[in-house]
Amino acid sequence: MLTDTHVHLDLPEYADDLSAVLTASCAAGVARWIVPAVNASAWPRLVQLHQQHRNLFYALGLHPWFLADDDAAALRALASWLERQPPGLVAVGECGLDSKVAVPMARQWQALEQQVALACQYHLPLILHSRGSHEPLLGMLRRRRPPAGGVLHGFSGSRQQAEQFIELGFALGIGGVITYPRAQKTRRAVAALPAQWLLLETDGPTMPLAGYQGQRNTPAQVAAVLAELAQLRQDDPPQLAKQIADNVVRIFPRLLTGPSAE
Numbered sequence: 001m002l003t004d005t006h007v008h009l010d011l012p013e014y015a016d017d018l019s020a021v022l023t024a025s026c027a028a029g030v031a032r033w034i035v036p037a038v039n040a041s042a043w044p045r046l047v048q049l050h051q052q053h054r055n056l057f058y059a060l061g062l063h064p065w066f067l068a069d070d071d072a073a074a075l076r077a078l079a080s081w082l083e084r085q086p087p088g089l090v091a092v093g094e095c096g097l098d099s100k101v102a103v104p105m106a107r108q109w110q111a112l113e114q115q116v117a118l119a120c121q122y123h124l125p126l127i128l129h130s131r132g133s134h135e136p137l138l139g140m141l142r143r144r145r146p147p148a149g150g151v152l153h154g155f156s157g158s159r160q161q162a163e164q165f166i167e168l169g170f171a172l173g174i175g176g177v178i179t180y181p182r183a184q185k186t187r188r189a190v191a192a193l194p195a196q197w198l199l200l201e202t203d204g205p206t207m208p209l210a211g212y213q214g215q216r217n218t219p220a221q222v223a224a225v226l227a228e229l230a231q232l233r234q235d236d237p238p239q240l241a242k243q244i245a246d247n248v249v250r251i252f253p254r255l256l257t258g259p260s261a262e
Contacts, residue, residue, distance in 0.1 A: 002226065002241060003032040003248045003255075004219035006094075006127065006153045006173050006201035009056065010035055010045050013205035013216055021218050022053060028220035031055055034252065036094035036127045036153075038063035040074040043081060050088030057255060059091035059127050061115055064098045064108045071107065075114045082122045090254040091150060092119040093127025100131050116144050125251055126150030128170070134161050141168045151199055151251060154207070159189040166197045171251050173201040176209035176221065179228050191232045195243045199251065200225050 004025070014021055025031070036059040037043055046058035060081055062074055082092070095115040097108050119126045125148045130137050134157060149169030155162060156177045165172065177183050178190055190198065202225070204217035209224055226244070230237040249256055 001032055001245060002028075002030040002200060002222050003034065003245070004030055004202050004204070004222045005034045005151060005199045005248060005252070006036060006175070007033055007204045007219045008035060008038070009033060009204075009219075010037075010042055010049060011205060021220075022056075025219040025222075028223040030219050030222040032248075032255070033057070033219055034059065034090060034127075036063075036091070037061050038094060039066045040077055047086050047088060057088050057090045057252070059093040060089060061093040061095040061127070062111050063094045064096055064103055064111065064129060065101050067103050067107050067111050071111055075111065078115070079118055082118055082124070085122075089124075090252045091125045091127050092116075092122075093150070094129050094153065095126065096129030097133035097137050098129060098131040099133050112140070116140070116146060119148065119150070120144065120146050123148050124254075126170075128152050129154070134164075138164050138168070141165075141170070149251065153201060154203055155190075156183065156186050157189065158185050159192055162189050162193055162197075166194070171197045171199050171247060173199050174229055175201045175203055175225060176207050176212075176217065178225065178232065179210040181210070187232055190229060191234075195233070195235070195240060196247060198229070198244055199247055200229075200244055 032055040034057050043060050049056050092115055095112055151171045151173050152165045153173040155172040162172050178187050200222045202217050202219055202221050208215055208217045209221055230240045
């Protein structure tokens with residue numbers, strides 16, 4: 001069973017046909033999904049989605065794009081949610097740093113530091129967003145050393161950058177970027193990295209694969225990402241799929257052992 005470890009199934013782009021999207025995903029062999037929150041208003045909806053779809057899990061957090069004046073209240077609420085350990089919760093996130101948006105970096109840092117502290121307190125993995133911020137993010141992770149590690153989502157960097165995150169216990173979320181021939185740096189990196197630290201994702205509804213520009217991205221496309229990854233690595237696709245399935249439950253153990261495990 002393949003897992004889309006990062007897909008925003010709670011967004012309006014899926015509201016009209018979510019069941020059909022999940023059915024098509026299962027038909028493609030992608031039968032489990034992790035949905036990271038982007039803001040506090042999304043959290044109740046994620047719990048509801050887990051109740052409706054037993055293989056849909058989620059993370060709770062605050063995305064750096066959507067931080068606002070009520071961040072302090074949202075972070076207090078996040079601590080309360082994590083203390084309750086609601087069914088389906090597997091990680092903290094999506095959180096991180098983004099140098100390309102207008103949200104002040106001081107605000108991003110404050111929110112990230114507190115979310116990392118909560119992940120450490122509750123021994124939950126982190127789902128990290130990083131754009132133009134790998135070096136400061138790595139520095140923070142070296143200071144904090146989150147015990148449950150996590151995943152750097154949407155990896156599009158170099159082998160050297162990837163290895164630094166791996167050293168800190170963070171897997172790499174591999175998505176549609178590797179299907180673009182122009183992404184040579186990232187394609188070379190994923191071909192050389194240890195398979196034990198790779199996960200698959202779409203980041204749907206955005207980040208379409210090559211040839212699908214302008215179309216809604218869906219979790220069924222994880223199968224195409226796997227095929228491209230296997231080709232780049234010259235790996236046997238079923239063996240690579242098995243290794244990545246093992247990686248998923250190692251990075252997100254609550255998929256099997258949390259209060260929602262069935």
